[in-house]
Amino acid sequence: MGEILNPERILHVEDLQDSRLDEYLRLSEAHLRMRTDVENGLYIAESTKVVQRAINAGHVPRSFLLAEKHLGQLTEEFNRFPTAPIFVGDDRQLEDLVGFHLHRGAMAAMNRPEPLDLNNVLENSSRIAILEDIADHTNLGAIIRSASGLGIDAVLLTPKCVDPWYRRSARVSMGTVFDLPWVRLESWPDDMAKLKDHGYELLAMELTDDAVALNEVQINPGQKIAMILGNEGRGVTQEALDTVDRTVIIPMHREVDSLNVGAASAIAFWHLCSAPR
Incomplete structure (x- = not known):
């Protein structure tokens, strides 16, 4: 847990206008996300299980977003990607940011792999x-x-x-x-x-x-x-x-x-x- 609790890795959500959080804004608005996510080469993995499965499939996270109580569930994933920032907030902050109650543990902004032939x-x-x-x-x-x-x-x-x-x-x-x-x-x-x-x-x-x-x-x-x-x-x-x-x-x-x-x-x-x- 030492690396996870490193203050340089864990970034507490304080300002919802922080540009580093832009990828998590308005996640409930599917009609907006479908176009912009593909254009920006990203997708959002929701729930610890989905984040883990995406990473195990070889996908690379840009950042993580979760409530502090869930930090221990993704220890291995955090350590595999030491440069990916970990954003932590309370339940109200996360709901205000993404547009719905985040009750499935965690999210990650992931890079989209190249399309298959x-x-x-x-x-x-x-x-x-x-x-x-x-x-x-x-x-x-x-x-x-x-x-x-x-x-x-x-x-x-x-x-x-x-x-x-x-x-x-x-x-x-x-x-x-x-x-x-x-x-x-x-x-x-x-x-x-x-x-x-x-x-x-x-x-x-x-x-x-x-x-x-x-x-x-x-x-x-x-x-x-x-x-x-x-x-x-x-x-x-x-x-x-x-x-x-x-x-x-x-x-x-x-x-x-x-x-x-x-x-x-x-x-x-x-x-x-x-x-x-």
Whole structure:
């Protein structure tokens, strides 16, 4: 604990206008953070577990922000990055700064790693999830957690999909977003041609006249599959449906039309990943 308590490392929050704290301002305003965070090459990891998982994945913190009572939870991380300042404040100060009650231990401003190469990801995968314009950060985090836990190799995001490294998405994913490869596509749906070039069969989960039940989809060993999951409101766009090989549905009972995209994704991923590869 000696190094952690070094007064040169621990900086007590006194002035909320301190420019060194700018990266933590207005964290509750997602529509502002999505653009500025990406432009500034950073994201905010929220909760001690998420901070630890991000660092263990090789991501580098710029600074830490936490209540003093949580200092002991990140001893190892502080020591691994001795030049990253540690900002400490009381609960009221931190809430005034970030815009909500910080009750999950700690935060860290992290450097965004360089994006992965799409062709390399496609070459080294066989089960891909494509998330088309997912708008809710909680849904995105839940989908990524299911994808990681059930064996999806990588996730592709369309240009309008929300940021998987936004603090709420990362927190709901339990930090699995740092371990699961993902790539943001540049042109949609044109980029689907690249998946076909790599030998993927393209499926879309959408209620159409010719949709087949998911449990009737046979997957052969060595087959490469990509599944498109659409926006929470409108589903998969017609432009994407015009390009896929098949549409699939989860058979429902009691006149229930469909499941939330997070729940549907877990069922789809289990089916895709339980088949021999």
